[in-house]
Amino acid sequence: MMMKPVLILSLVAVTALTACGRKGNNNMFGNRQSFDGQYFRVKLDKDRDNRAAFVVTVNDAGRSVLGAREAARHRANTYCIRQYGRSDLTWDVSPDVEDAELPIVNGALVLSGECQGWR
Numbered sequence: 001m002m003m004k005p006v007l008i009l010s011l012v013a014v015t016a017l018t019a020c021g022r023k024g025n026n027n028m029f030g031n032r033q034s035f036d037g038q039y040f041r042v043k044l045d046k047d048r049d050n051r052a053a054f055v056v057t058v059n060d061a062g063r064s065v066l067g068a069r070e071a072a073r074h075r076a077n078t079y080c081i082r083q084y085g086r087s088d089l090t091w092d093v094s095p096d097v098e099d100a101e102l103p104i105v106n107g108a109l110v111l112s113g114e115c116q117g118w119r
Contacts, residue, residue, distance in 0.1 A: 042056065044079050069095040076091075
């Protein structure tokens with residue numbers, strides 16, 4: 001009979017302690033990172049036949065073109081590091097081109113590239 005309250009208190013304590021590590025922009029789904037003061041929804045699609053090739057889509061790029069560029073760069077680098085252990089990649093259209101040359105489709109920045117992988 002004493003076991004049930006101890007178990008409940010233990011579960012409450014463990015649950016409470018898991019929140020101690022959170023700070024800043026963390027949410028319950030993980031870290032959120034802002035770029036130029038904005039949060040962006042970023043999606044990366046990869047080619048099943050060639051996992052080095054990818055397309056990054058940053059929604060609502062008009063809120064901050066600079067932030068959208070950096071969000072795309074960050075997502076691509078993260079993908080290449082996870083796939084190949086390095087951040088070397090080649091863009092079809094670099095995020096560093098002039099604003100007028102950026103491929104913005106229906107308000108979303110769409111950049112494609114390829115991870116360099118192991119050479």
